[in-house]
Amino acid sequence: MDATNFSTLSAALDWHKAGHRVALVTVVATWGSSPRPVGAMMCIRDDGQVAGSVSGGCVEDDLIDRIRREGMPARTGTATYGVTKEEAARFGLPCGGTLRLVVEPVDDAGWIDEVLRRITRHELAVREVDMESGAHSIAIAAGNEVCALEEGTFRMVFGPRWRLLLIGAGQTSALAAEIAKTLDFHVIVCDPREEFFRTWSVPQTDLLTIMPDDAVLALEPDPRTAIVALTHDPKLDDMALLEALKSPAFYVGALGSKANTEKRRERLALFDLAPGEIDRLHGPVGLRIGSRTPAEIAVSVMAEIISVRSRMAAMAERTEACIT
Known part of the structure; x- marks a missing residue:
């Protein structure tokens, strides 16, 4: 809702x-x-x-x-x-x-x-x-x-029929969370860094202070779950992505430049991820709208998530029509 x-x-x-x-x-x-x-x-x-x-x-x-x-x-x-x-x-x-x-x-x-x-x-x-x-x-x-x-x-x-897990409790996450709440998402934020989670103040969101990979596993992502890594810290973002890319989550994204995204894909390939699972990663995250500020990045991230969600809904409608 x-x-x-x-x-x-x-x-x-x-x-x-x-x-x-x-x-x-x-x-x-x-x-x-x-x-x-x-x-x-x-x-x-x-x-x-x-x-x-x-x-x-x-x-x-x-x-x-x-x-x-x-x-x-x-x-x-x-x-x-x-x-x-x-x-x-x-x-x-x-x-x-x-x-x-x-x-x-x-x-x-x-x-x-x-x-x-x-x-x-x-x-x-x-x-x-x-x-x-x-x-x-x-x-x-x-x-x-x-x-x-x-x-x-x-x-x-x-009630919220979709879930969004944001890794990182920084400014971009706060702005994305505010937008997501208006778009039918239950927002969960994970950040084990005390200097970040102590200042988190977005109402009607759930804050987790455990490690990101544990947060993904605890969430038990389903096809109505989106997961976005926004910390800029590979030690945190990559841990979440390793579990998220193996899950049924409909969207998995990570913040970073094209060069950093390629390095991330290379790191992920060193673990037990299949090439098809790594290809599910949306990175650099967000629609290409020339975003630079935290607010613009938050808009581009949520716009891409809604775009993917809408395509899913359209595919489901076509499938249902074929069945009936």
Whole structure:
């Protein structure tokens, strides 16, 4: 769950506690091009104020207008926008784009409080709502569960569904961590150097002070894990990479110049890594955007990670389409 949705839920909870009537709106399906992905959320309160978004703005305007004219919905229901080309143009959707939304009144905000607590504990939770009765439940979610509306049940997944392990607790790591939190990542930082870990202050991240190779093994990387070495110290970075490159992590990268990256590959080849495993290393890390400052490097690193993640998602969709 990205930071935008966390803020949306927080706003809904605060407004409800303040005595406002509130409705939550969630994107549950898209067809064609869509400005916001499945799972995007917004909340509307009774005076028309909103937090979050489900489109470029025109759908939000229509939902606000509906609530002002008709009042808050009495029960959970759905709304669809962009069925025709004319409607898509009216609501500012891309040509052929269609959004299906679940609109839910917040009569009892207790579940929002519970979800926010679970997110703060880095837990992945799924909430299921019976569209007919409004009954709902919250449970621990599997990593592959997604937001959907199927057979009368609305399912929403909350919490970080991806993990990012950063080796090094320096300035670049801090900046990358802040960006990663907004991109649905649970961020773990490892640095055994006291002069670095004592000053780490990025909230909602986990700090490990063990050796990097032990951190990778303890994390048990899976295909939803990215690992980036950012210490500039081969003794630390290489230790992490030796374990990371043998793991199923979808992304493994290391900071360094082209010359230093080649030297690193030569060092890694001296250990029990196959050539194919070494070839998995993204180095020099990050997209080529001419980055020089720590902030620019953090942007390039996270941009490359998102690029790889998006390619993975596209491949999975093509595979699923072929199977079905």
